[in-house]
Amino acid sequence: MYETKTIKEKIRLLIVVMWPILVTQVGMYAMNFIDTTMSGQAGANDLAGVAIGSSLWVPILTGITGILIALTPILSQKIGAEKADDVGYYVIQGIYLSIAISIVVVILGIFLLEPILGLMALTPEVAHIAKHYLIGLVLGIIPLFVYTVFRCFMDSLGQTRVTMFITLLALPVNFIFNYALIFGNFGFPQLGGIGAGYASAITYWFILGVTIYFTKNVRPFVQYRLFQVLYPLKLRTWKEILVIGLPIGLTIFFETSIFSAVTLLMSQFSTEIIAAHQAALNFASILYMIPLSIAFTLTIAVGFELGAKRMKDVKQYSYIGMVISILMGLFACVFIYVLREPAASLYSNDPEVLVLIQHFLIYAIFFQLSDAINTPIQGILRGYKDVNIPFVMAFISFWIIGLPFGFISANYTPLGPFGYWLGLIVSLGVCASFLAWRLFVVQRKFSLKIDTEH
Incomplete structure (x- = not known):
């Protein structure tokens, strides 16, 4: 990041920083997309098993990523304030923390996975695929979250094209190992949907290896000498990261876990519906990767400008980012409507499943605009390090309002499984309204604070 003077320069810089983040996010999500579509070609049970496994994994993945994302505003503000000596120290502490969190997740999984799957009305085949898909995937959990720390470091420097390049390198690796392990090619065993988990784990190790190479050998990362100083573990710094990161992680967890909760509640319906x-x-x-990428970009820009105490620039970046996000949200609505039929055919050959996918996609159109408002505001507030109130707002929106509304709609109206999607639409709309109000309050508070200091 660097200081900009005009609106035109800000738009250009936002786009330069954002588009590699978008490619990276789409690339990371494409691994899950590849898992799901290729498993679907192996059979409905494989698709349903990977669906259940993903529903358990994604809230954990996004929640922990959210905790570690706390490093982005911390590092951005350090860089904006020209405190380069602190950067390497925080990165190493983040790596220690990511390893510790990964170990905790694995231990919890050993004890909780079987009981959770047992609570669901799954066929034995689907439950078996879901369990072993997750066992394979968890072999890559440590490299995945260590990479997340490195990515926060790279993105904070505005070097988002590097993380994009690493992700693009990883995609063919993921595809090849999915092809080998799901369908039994190149002499590998035919594991069906289970193979997708092992393919993802292998890909995560590959990503970490390439990332370490870049941080050790490529400028501007080399100047921070991440591996030349062995910093001792400092719980005080962990606490500093967690004070910001836990509310971020829980906010993202509550948003993503409601989607997973809906999938689990749908286990009462047929395998085709799941x-x-x-x-x-x-x-x-x-398509959600678009507002999410804008949010990550705004966290970097807002954190950088706040570190330099340029409030006018903070507000301008915020408004520009929101306009871009809403325009892209409108595009996403049209995109889903027009391509819902060919999109369905990517996932299944079953005529019943194809029709159901298209019906669900009509409902998906209605929460695109809410995401386009909700998600970038979260990114702006993270740049301010304002994370506690948004966490409470997310919890109320998704779990107190949205999920009960969806449950009632699904079980006590003719909507059936589509009622849960109506609940998702309501929760996202409520959250977007709450966060818009919170942004107004925070911007006014910080403007007064900066004016007082001057």
């Missing part, structure tokens, strides 16, 4: 729901959600989630 498969169609997951396929539609998987496709719509690719």
Whole structure:
């Protein structure tokens, strides 16, 4: 990042920083997309099993990523304030923390996975695929979250093209190992949907290896000498990261876990409905990467300008980012409507599943605009390090309002499984309204604070 003077320069810089983040996010999500679509070609049970496994994994993945994302505003503000000596120290502490969190997740999984799957009305085949898909995937959990720390470091420097390049390198690796392990090619065993988990784990190790190479050998990362100083573990710094990161992680967890909760509640319906729901959600989630990427970009820009105490620039970046996000949200609505039929055919050959996917995608159109408002505001507020109130707002919106509304609609109206999607639409709309109000309050508070200091 660097200081900009005009609106035109800000738009250009936002786009330069954002588009590699978008490619990276789409690329990371494409791994889940590849898992889901290729498993669907192996059979409805494989698609449903991977759907259930993903529903358990994605809230954990996004929640922990949210915790570690706390490093982005911390590092951005350090860089904006020209405190380069602190950067390497925080990165190493983040790596220690990511390893510790990964170990905790694995231990919890050992004890909780079987009981959770046992609570669901799954066929033995689907439950078996879901369990072993997750066992394979968890072999890559440590490299995935260590990479997340490195990515925060790279993105904070505005070097988003590097993380994009690493992700693009990883995609063919993921595809090849999916092709080998799901269908039994190149002499590998035919594992069906289970193979997708092992393919993802292998890909995560590949990503970490390439990332370490870049941080050790490529400028501007080399100047921070991440591996030349062995900093001791400092719980005080962990606490500093967690004070910001836990509310961020829980906010993202509450948003993503409601989608997973809906998938789990849908286990009362047929395997075809579960498969169609997951396929539609998987496709719509690719478009969610657009507002999410804008949010990450705004966190970097807002954090950088706040570190330099340039409030006018903070507000301008915020408004520009929101306009871009809303325009892209409108584009996503049209995109889903026009391509819902060919999109469905990517996931299944079953005529019943194809029709159901298209119906679910119609509902997905209605929460695109809410996401386009909700998600970038979260990114702006993270740049301010304002994370506690948004966390409470997310919890109320998704779990107190949205999920009960969806449950009632699904079980006590003719909507059936589509009632849960109506609940998702309501929760996202409520959250967007709450966060818009919170942004107004925070901007006014910080403007007064800066004016007082001057």
